[in-house]
Amino acid sequence: MITLAVDCMGGDHGPRVTLAACRQFLDTHSDAHLLLVGQPESLKAFAHERATVVAASEVVGMDDPVEVALRRKKDSSMRVAIQQVKDGTAAAAVSAGNTGALMAIARYLLKTLDGIDRPAIATQMPNDKGRATTVLDLGANVDCSAEHLLQFAVMGAALVSVLQEDSSASVGLLNIGEEVIKGNEVIKKAGELLRAAAQSGDLNFQGNVEGNDIFKGTVDIVVCDGFVGNVALKASEGVAAMIVGGLKQEFKRNIFTKIAAIVAYPVLSALMKRMDYRRYNGAALLGLRGLVFKSHGSADALAFEQALNRAYDAARNNLLDRVRSRIAHAAPLLASSTAQPALATAAPLP
Amino acid sequence: MITLAVDCMGGDHGPRVTLAACRQFLDTHSDAHLLLVGQPESLKAFAHERATVVAASEVVGMDDPVEVALRRKKDSSMRVAIQQVKDGTAAAAVSAGNTGALMAIARYLLKTLDGIDRPAIATQMPNDKGRATTVLDLGANVDCSAEHLLQFAVMGAALVSVLQEDSSASVGLLNIGEEVIKGNEVIKKAGELLRAAAQSGDLNFQGNVEGNDIFKGTVDIVVCDGFVGNVALKASEGVAAMIVGGLKQEFKRNIFTKIAAIVAYPVLSALMKRMDYRRYNGAALLGLRGLVFKSHGSADALAFEQALNRAYDAARNNLLDRVRSRIAHAAPLLASSTAQPALATAAPLP
Known part of the structure; x- marks a missing residue:
């Protein structure tokens, strides 16, 4: 079983797109399990035997400065998704959120690999x-x-x-x-x-x-x-x-x-x-002690599903x-x- | 009368393209005069009352290192064309030759304008x-x-x-x-x-x-x-x-x-x-004490003519x-x- 943590709140469209992609992804990957990270209220309509909601109360906005995302929103869906990778409960995290914030949080939580100065x-x-x-x-x-x-x-x-x-x-x-x-x-x-x-x-x-x-x-x-x-x-x-x-x-x-x-x-x-x-x-x-994939912020369900596929392939192939x-x-x-x-x-x- | 100096030997195709473009350009610009710079042997088929051949015995190759173009080929068509601008016999020079060589020769012969460090x-x-x-x-x-x-x-x-x-x-x-x-x-x-x-x-x-x-x-x-x-x-x-x-x-x-x-x-x-x-x-x-225009090396006659048009407009409008x-x-x-x-x-x- 490959478990991915999905920042369901990220991107321009949020759960409307990410959940549709998650459903499609689960249908085509029978050995995948998804941790749906976000505000439970926004995710409650989604039910699947291989999906679990992980609550996160905050959302990193597409325009949030890195400092805000990193220091003030410690319970953001982005951060909680990456935390799952750090804790070993997910093999990879996927987010369509703001790139600068994602890189900063991933780097802060996961740290870089030995021999790598910069992800x-x-x-x-x-x-x-x-x-x-x-x-x-x-x-x-x-x-x-x-x-x-x-x-x-x-x-x-x-x-x-x-x-x-x-x-x-x-x-x-x-x-x-x-x-x-x-x-x-x-x-x-x-x-x-x-x-x-x-x-x-x-x-x-x-x-x-x-x-x-x-x-x-x-x-x-x-x-x-x-x-x-x-x-x-x-x-x-x-x-x-x-x-x-x-x-x-x-x-x-x-x-x-x-x-x-x-x-x-x-x-x-x-x-x-x-x-x-x-x-x-x-x-x-790349270069972190954990796998993180970034989807285009404007991704639709098909595009976001592709990002999930990539994270899955990367996790499965080590x-x-x-x-x-x-x-x-x-x-x-x-x-x-x-x-x-x-x-x-x-x-x-x- | 606006006089342009044309490096007829430059570019991937040389006189075949540059001369065809020159003819077309002269036909549409009745107040233009062209100095056709190159090996007289290659240019002798071209006759026009508003065109004059200026002999140059050497050609800068598309792969010539800057040093070779600048120091060893002192009678190149590229250099002689730019010399016409320096001497005031032409208002602008046009070449489809090697960019590095053109910039180096233009900078060496014309010098930069006051207040400009780099063209x-x-x-x-x-x-x-x-x-x-x-x-x-x-x-x-x-x-x-x-x-x-x-x-x-x-x-x-x-x-x-x-x-x-x-x-x-x-x-x-x-x-x-x-x-x-x-x-x-x-x-x-x-x-x-x-x-x-x-x-x-x-x-x-x-x-x-x-x-x-x-x-x-x-x-x-x-x-x-x-x-x-x-x-x-x-x-x-x-x-x-x-x-x-x-x-x-x-x-x-x-x-x-x-x-x-x-x-x-x-x-x-x-x-x-x-x-x-x-x-x-x-x-x-830009930034030199004289006007020089660079055509794409692979330009055909239509494209090279466009470079001539631009040099003409620049010269006419000071x-x-x-x-x-x-x-x-x-x-x-x-x-x-x-x-x-x-x-x-x-x-x-x-």
């Missing part, structure tokens, strides 16, 4: 090859040292080995050109560390990649600092939204284009399905042990490159 | 509002201080005031959230400087924006360091290419989808035209004087925030 957020994006490219960090760390980028690469490789069963997943370093002389000092040094990791057999490092390589599927894992990753992710979402919006506008232009829309509908919807961000929902918070053993293997490398103290982080500790 | 590359991207968002820097500077970002904002505002005749263009600072507390130390400090510039009337600063705002058209000008800008640009191109590739694939799937493609063709081609990157070709190298006067106006602000020395730059000087 990272990893997500998947669709690529040209019909597979997914895993990108990290996506915003947990706005300033990273070369050593942090190496740690992200090791954690990303562990994640892909578990979720895609690919133990030799290739890693690329996001840069502004393929040549090793490109980039700033941090990136150049990260390149050196990653090449050393490739030589010691810890990583299948393929060198520098550029922004477009994320979507070409040039490598399985793209490593970058959280600022760059966040901008790349949001810019990509922006372009996709603009193109989809443009398509809709053009097809609505007049009666002829509306007929064309009807004829083209099956084709367009096949494409939309392929690119559907909901299929890629569920980012992993992601935590895999990350631990990969880090242990790479320990000499990580130790020889003593990580510098953080300049700033999106998730400060109290 | 920046500014380009336009399509947005949801059917207008263009100007983004800078796109890769000239991989590490920027807050002061550099302020300079970019001032230069970007001057560019938009000339090319789009919008003297109160709004400026946004690319960040990972809208709140002022977001981002690293450089970004937070840049936010302070930009707010001060808004108070002194030097800029219409609107605050932080995120990656997707580039394509939403939230502001007219988005300011970022060259590393982030380059990744955002290339990631965006990658998503667009993936979606277009996916559309083609889906429409080719079977006989029914092929028929759908024929019906939908006018709609899809209207959309493609709207999003056509060629319409946005022609990045400005972009250089506008940038100078904007910088002079903002001088107290720029001076009070003494710029730090560069950690690294993509365009080192000899």
Whole structure:
């Protein structure tokens, strides 16, 4: 039996979406048990033999500052869900709540793994090859040292080995050109560390990649600092939204284009399905002593269910042990490159 | 008469594309004169009363290191074209050659304007509002201080005031959230400087924006360091290419989808035209004592012509004087925030 703790109150839609997703998830996973964390009043309509309500009186708002979430709302559904992971009653926690708060609470309660200075957020994006490219960090760390980028690469490789069963997943370093002389000092040094990791057999490092390589599927894992990753992710979402919006506008232009829309509908919807961000929902918070997954705040039930699926797969395949053993293997490398103290982080500790 | 110097040998295709674009450009600009810079042998087929060949014996290769372009190829078409601007025989230079080399040569020959530490590359991207968002820097500077970002904002505002005749263009600072507390130390400090510039009337600063705002058209000008800008640009191109590739694939799937493609063709081609990157070709190298425009290396004749149009508009509307006067106006602000020395730059000087 795999038990997941679900923050039922998080996200833009709260229980309406999270409970619908939980029901669907339970129907398709007969060995899963869910701890539904939230205000009992909001969850009482849900009944399932493999679901248990865990009461939490407070809710972290999408706009709550990290400090408020961490210090003032000690009985929030987000925090209680993560506490279940800490206590060992759940194998993983899933929340669609505010990212900064989730990272801060997870880091505070669970602590980081030995050898990891900073947790990272990893997500998947669709690529040209019909597979997914895993990108990290996506915003947990706005300033990273070369050593942090190496740690992200090791954690990303562990994640892909578990979720895609690919133990030799290739890693690329996001840069502004393929040549090793490109980039700033941090990136150049990260390149050196990653090449050393490739030589010691810890990583299948393929060198520098550029922004477009994320979507070409040039490598399985793209490593970058959280600022760059966040901008790349949001810019990509922006372009996709603009193109989809443009398509809709053009097809609505007049009666002829509306007929064309009807004829083209099956084709367009096949494409939309392929690119559907909901299929890629569920980012992993890596580097903690416990599994936490983050759903998009605006997720609908299908998307939130996908985040539950990911947490389930990670728990069933022992992601935590895999990350631990990969880090242990790479320990000499990580130790020889003593990580510098953080300049700033999106998730400060109290 | 507006005279432009054209590096006819640059880009992936050389004279085949550049000369075709020059002919088209001359046909539509009766007060323009072109200096066609390159190997006379390659240019001899071109004859026009308002075109003059300027001989240059060497060509900067797309893969040439900056040092080679700058120190060893002193008679390259790229360098001779920029020399025309320095000598005052041309009002602007246009090249589709290697960006790093172009920036280094332009900086070496022309020098930066007073009050500007680092030139920046500014380009336009399509947005949801059917207008263009100007983004800078796109890769000239991989590490920027807050002061550099302020300079970019001032230069970007001057560019938009000339090319789009919008003297109160709004400026946004690319960040990972809208709140002022977001981002690293450089970004937070840049936010302070930009707010001060808004108070002194030097800029219409609107605050932080995120990656997707580039394509939403939230502001007219988005300011970022060259590393982030380059990744955002290339990631965006990658998503667009993936979606277009996916559309083609889906429409080719079977006989029914092929028929759908024929019906939908006018709609899809209207959309493609709207999003056509060629319409946005022609990045400005800002902050130099002379006008230089950079075309995409893979530009076809239509795209290269667009870069010529932009250089012509910039020259005719006195972009250089506008940038100078904007910088002079903002001088107290720029001076009070003494710029730090560069950690690294993509365009080192000899």
